[in-house]
Amino acid sequence: MKYRAIVFDLDGVICHTDQYHYQAWKQIADRMNIYFDETINHRLRGVSRMDSLNIILEGYVGEPLSLEEKEKLASEKNEIYKSLLLMMSPKDLSKEVKETLNYLRSLGLKFAIGSSSKNARLILKQIGMEDYFDAISDGNNIEHSKPHPEVFLKAAGFLKEKPSDCLVVEDAKAGIEAACAGGMDSAGIGDAADYNKATYHLHNFKDLISIFQ
Ligand code: B16
Ligand code: MG
Numbered sequence: 001m002k003y004r005a006i007v008f009d010l011d012g013v014i015c016h017t018d019q020y021h022y023q024a025w026k027q028i029a030d031r032m033n034i035y036f037d038e039t040i041n042h043r044l045r046g047v048s049r050m051d052s053l054n055i056i057l058e059g060y061v062g063e064p065l066s067l068e069e070k071e072k073l074a075s076e077k078n079e080i081y082k083s084l085l086l087m088m089s090p091k092d093l094s095k096e097v098k099e100t101l102n103y104l105r106s107l108g109l110k111f112a113i114g115s116s117s118k119n120a121r122l123i124l125k126q127i128g129m130e131d132y133f134d135a136i137s138d139g140n141n142i143e144h145s146k147p148h149p150e151v152f153l154k155a156a157g158f159l160k161e162k163p164s165d166c167l168v169v170e171d172a173k174a175g176i177e178a179a180c181a182g183g184m185d186s187a188g189i190g191d192a193a194d195y196n197k198a199t200y201h202l203h204n205f206k207d208l209i210s211i212f213q
Contacts, residue, residue, distance in 0.1 A: 001212060003185070004165040006104065007137075007155040010115035012045060012171030012190055013205075015092050015127050017085070024081035025056060028073055034059045045191060046172025048116050048145035049074050082119060090128035100206045101132075107212055110134045112155040114168065114175075116145050135159050146174040149182030156184070169208065170198075187211065 011017045022041045029036035036056055044052040053074050057065065065073075105111065112135040113120055120138035124130045135158035142150045149163075156163045168179035171190035176198045179186035187208060188198030195201075200211055 001107065001109075003109070003167040003212075005110040005112065005134075005156070005159050005161045005167070006208075007112045007114040007152050007159075007166050007168045007184075008133075009046070009168070009170045009172065009175050010113050010120050010123060010138075011117060013169050014097060014113075014129070015088070015123065017088075017123060018045070020081055020084040020087075021052075023084060024077045025052070027080055028077050029056055029059075032060060032073075042191070046116055046146050046170070046174045048139065049078065049118070051145060053077070078119075082122065085119065085122055085126055088123065088126035093127045093129065094205075097205050100208055103209060104212065109212075110159045110161065112137060112159050112166075114152045114155040115139065116142075116151060146172065147177035147181060149178045149184075152178055152182045152184055156182075167199075167211065169202075173197075 008014055021044060026036055034056060043055050053070055111133045113133050115138045118139035120136060135155060137151050137155035137158055141154055144150045152168055153163055156166045163182050163184045166184055168184050168186040170176050170179065170186055170188060171192050173192050173195050176186045176188050176192050176195050180197055185199040187200040187202050188195045189202040189205065192198060193201050193203060202208060
């Protein structure tokens with residue numbers, strides 16, 4: 001087989017939390033009279049919490065905020081976001097994703113999560129996948145977020161595999177760039193499906209299977 005392991009991004013690949021991120025940031029933005037819509041929300045895909053806040057603050061008219069004020073806003077957003085995540089359940093894991101994962105696992109591939117989110121474990125618990133992956137590399141074990149390769153290199157390390165033996169699956173362009181920077185092949189899906197830096201272009205999650213045939 002071409003690869004020994006797969007490193008999956010979480011949000012936008014295994015499940016979808018964009019709406020919850022949007023609703024939580026929208027409450028913060030509205031309170032501060034900042035214009036925020038779905039298009040701006042789209043730019044937050046795969047981006048860390050603080051970098052997301054900085055993108056939203058591009059629309060802020062007022063005195064520049066201190067780091068302390070920014071941290072307070074990011075943490076308020078996170079509390080709202082976490083309460084929204086409690087609405088997620090195993091129903092948020094699609095049949096297609098579940099069946100594809102089970103098939104790929106039956107081929108003997110190792111699986112890791114490579115997510116920028118500090119809430120990755122909570123999300124996995126909500127969708128009933130907390131014990132499914134062999135390793136979880138997330139926003140809690142990295143210093144640099146995507147497009148830096150750290151989150152994926154750590155995932156490969158946790159699996160005890162060489163980066164070149166791992167395939168990264170990503171929905172964000174920053175994530176595809178992170179894979180390239182780490183010397184890893186990548187499969188782009190969703191927003192990153194047509195990105196020319198991706199090794200493979202997936203229209204559906206189940207298209208992953210064709211890479212292993
Ligand atoms: P948190 P991924 C990313 O997850 C999301 O796509 C991005 O929108 C979010 O800002 C980031 O996680 C940080 O999330 O605030 O929960 O730490 O796509 O890398 O799985
Ligand atoms: Mg993502």
